[in-house]
Amino acid sequence: xxxxxxxxxxxxxxxxxxxxxxxxxxxxxxxxxxxxxxxxxxxxxxxxxxxxxxxxxxxxxxxxxxxxx
Amino acid sequence: xxxxxxxxxxxxxxxxxxxxxxxxxxxxxxxxxxxxxxxxxxxxxxxxxxxxxxxxxxxxxxxxxxxxxxxxxxxxxxxxxxxxxxxxxxxxxxxxxxxxxxxxxxxxxxxxxxxxxxxxxxxxxxxxxxxxxxxxxxxxxxxxxxxxxxxxxxxxxxxxxxxxxxxxxxxxxxxxxxxxxxxxxxxxxxxxxxxxxxxxxxxxxxxxxxxxxxxxxxxxxxxxxxxxxxxxxxxxxxxxxxxxxxxxxxxxxxxxxxxxxxxxxxxxxxxxxxxxxxxxxxxxxxxxxxxxxxxxxxxxxxxxxxxxxxxxxxxxxxxxxxxxxxxxxxxxxxxxxxxxxxxxxxxxxxxxxxxxxxxxxxxxxxxxxxxxxxxxxxxxxxxxxxxxx
Numbered sequence: 001x002x003x004x005x006x007x008x009x010x011x012x013x014x015x016x017x018x019x020x021x022x023x024x025x026x027x028x029x030x031x032x033x034x035x036x037x038x039x040x041x042x043x044x045x046x047x048x049x050x051x052x053x054x055x056x057x058x059x060x061x062x063x064x065x066x067x068x069x
Numbered sequence: 070x071x072x073x074x075x076x077x078x079x080x081x082x083x084x085x086x087x088x089x090x091x092x093x094x095x096x097x098x099x100x101x102x103x104x105x106x107x108x109x110x111x112x113x114x115x116x117x118x119x120x121x122x123x124x125x126x127x128x129x130x131x132x133x134x135x136x137x138x139x140x141x142x143x144x145x146x147x148x149x150x151x152x153x154x155x156x157x158x159x160x161x162x163x164x165x166x167x168x169x170x171x172x173x174x175x176x177x178x179x180x181x182x183x184x185x186x187x188x189x190x191x192x193x194x195x196x197x198x199x200x201x202x203x204x205x206x207x208x209x210x211x212x213x214x215x216x217x218x219x220x221x222x223x224x225x226x227x228x229x230x231x232x233x234x235x236x237x238x239x240x241x242x243x244x245x246x247x248x249x250x251x252x253x254x255x256x257x258x259x260x261x262x263x264x265x266x267x268x269x270x271x272x273x274x275x276x277x278x279x280x281x282x283x284x285x286x287x288x289x290x291x292x293x294x295x296x297x298x299x300x301x302x303x304x305x306x307x308x309x310x311x312x313x314x315x316x317x318x319x320x321x322x323x324x325x326x327x328x329x330x331x332x333x334x335x336x337x338x339x340x341x342x343x344x345x346x347x348x349x350x351x352x353x354x355x356x357x358x359x360x361x362x363x364x365x366x367x368x369x370x371x372x373x374x375x376x377x378x379x380x381x382x383x384x385x386x387x388x389x390x391x392x393x394x395x396x397x398x399x400x401x402x403x404x405x406x407x408x409x410x411x412x413x414x415x416x417x418x419x420x421x422x423x424x425x426x427x428x429x430x431x432x433x434x435x436x437x438x439x440x441x442x443x444x445x446x447x448x449x450x451x452x453x454x455x456x457x458x
Contacts, residue, residue, distance in 0.1 A: 010111075010320075010321060010322040011111075012113055012223075012321070012322040012323045012324060013222060013223045013224040013323075013324060014223060014242060014244055014245075014322065014323060014324030015324075016223070016224035016226065017223040017224055017225060017236070017237050017242060017324050017326060018236065018237055018238070018239040018242050018292060018324070019236065020236050022226060022229050022236070025189075026224060027104060027187050027204075028104055028105045028106065028185070028187070043239040043292070046239050046292045046293075046295045046296040047239045047242050047244050047292040047295055047324065048244065048295070048299065048322075049244040049245055049246040049289075049290075049295070049299060049300035049301060049322040049323070049324070050246055050299065050300070050301040050322045051299045051301055051302070
């Protein structure tokens, strides 16, 4: 599951531009992933300039395995 | 505020404000909606622009010029610095004031502006865009228009809602971060560009003077590089190594769509301008001047269309943009693809051979000619840009 860390986010919109599904909603200082649309393609993770978006493999292997892939 | 306008512009950056201004100059009603509370803030930009790029739209004014540039320095991976004089001067802007002034010009021309208005949908009837839905102070509103101008920047969601494919391949996105820092002892009339895999693979690293001892220091890397290492990590490394004691005044992130313009930038009832249309110069990543040009062409055509009551006229915008700049951006994009994968060795070779050129004979044109020796397949494109003017 893709997760955006709101405390670290600069709300720059880079991830929104590369999202093929229009699954990210960005207001002035508020950002949300629309889970019904997200396909976990990870493009937003790769495009984030400041490492704010993570793939959270909850319940897989070692538990909370967060990393940039 | 009215229930219906001739034109609604979404986004009050340079492209949106310029579009609003040129549309409003036709004596029609224009509303510009901005999602943030301030026009011009937060800044997401290196803030460099050529004099000519500004002067077409607004008289240069010291209140929004932080530094005047007359040369740039290219630093190769081995640290060789090549200084090249500019044919015309450039500026480093104070965007938060500059954008404000552009919005005022739109307002002076008759446009209404509303900030903190978050557009979250379009009104579409019979396959034509007829207005926007927006949130303002926690309440949902609708406002109708004959034409919507999408100037919503890198996100470009307005176009998507109208069925225009605006999403950009992550490899074409330059993912950028920048700090404005003081205590940076650089020449205040030089823009510095650093190339190579340690600075910014498939992109470049920049230091632009901001007046006194301050500077914009940042970089952009392709999403392809970002997959392995973030822009932030490159910036932190650079600062640690070069300016460990600098005071950081601001830190920002942003995305620059470095690619050719979208195939389609108009549809019934809507046009896109600026970053939303992918009107950035794909080689330099500069988008202020080209966005304003897109805004002027788009705003003018929309104004004419409303005035003539012939809304189909807005569909001529694609060609008008292509003829003025879109075509040129296609060439810049090919050059970019030819040089961005250069190895460190090639960048070093270019710097070494170019440093043998006498200072007064140096220019961007023969820099690219030197680059040609390292990638002859670029010959035709470089010739198109620099030899056949």
